Amino acid sequence: MPVDALDARILRLVLEQPRTSVREYARILGVARGTLQARLDRMERDGVTAVAGPRISPAALGHPVLAFVRIEVTQGRLDEVGRALAAIPEIIEAHSITGGGDVLTRVVARDNGHLEDIIQRLIQLPGVVRTSTEIALRERVEARVLPLVEAVGRAAPETQRTAR
Template identity: 30%
Template sequence: MTKAGVRYVPDELDRRIIAILRSDGRASLSKLSEMLGVVRGTVQNRLDRLLETGTIVGFTVRVREDFETQTIHAMMMVEINGKSPMSVVRALRGFPEIHSMYTTNGNWDLIVDIRAASLADFDRVLREVRQIEGVANSETSLLLSGVSA
């Protein structure tokens, strides 16, 4: 949202910046400027606006697939009660173990991708998520092994 309450819609340049940052979140302003064919100041202004409007909510690290072989990986389905699902989402964003979240249809309101370093960490995350005001119910499944399609 912008200050006037009007939702900001990224244009083509913004989408190109986001695409580059998705593949290289550490790309410098100079590198972005060169790749996009625009001056560094334009990239800085666009990044500032993308952050200010909440279009970009943060930067993350991608690791090679075998890095997380000992990581506890699970999917948690969450039912939210009340009229403020965004307060639950905001609370969940505070957990470093939460990799991603998705809204869904059906019995569950959210699907939460959890990645924890140990069973103790995983247990703590489950306990803390269930204590968030607005979380009515949850069901979690551990992911054991991948299956080829």
Template identity: 25%
Template structure:
């Protein structure tokens, strides 16, 4: 199954609101509800659609700081870090990258003290650099921007 123009339209609808009904998506893209359901099922089976999630505002649930932290891992510390980072609740995203740093993470923290405590957990794995996020310019950009 290829991701044809109709599939891209369905994906765009789902990315805007994954809770809308297949009938509503069908009206938006010009096909029947059963046809939408079948296309979505096929895209799920093929791994094109990998899941659905609820977006929660960290700010509204008490996390006042959003930060980007990079780590330049010490010799022999990268693999242990890659295992332990999965247990850190503060980490929203973690990427292994090229360049001087090995890791870049997006984290949410309650306050400055929480940031300090979190960095203290990281410094045994490598040198850290922290930037505080002021605002989000592009939020959850839909993947169809790259088609």
């Protein structure tokens, strides 16, 4: 089931006030607590939302260097390389991609020397042909979904039922 306007309002509220109770969300939105809980459950079941823990800063953990490493992989070895990447703690994200390369990773490091050590480890993985690295200088837009939720909410049809 697609996200409707009430779902978008719920998502916005959850993003803006993540520590608020379901009862309080229902009060703020003017809907029954059961209605709100049912929608939250449905959105989680449908993969719209996922239970997540706190956002942890790699920099606060002593890893202030952020780089994006594009990896070219030998054909047929993508799964093997993916498993090997998952074993490297400094790789905090990896995606199969199209274009120049096969995998794009987000890598954190203590300093540039540590980053070089990680890249050397990547190059030695069976199935890795070459890498290309770009170091992030400054975050310009923090990871976010609220603007997308707002846009979807504006485009979504109004809720047909207003159960209380």
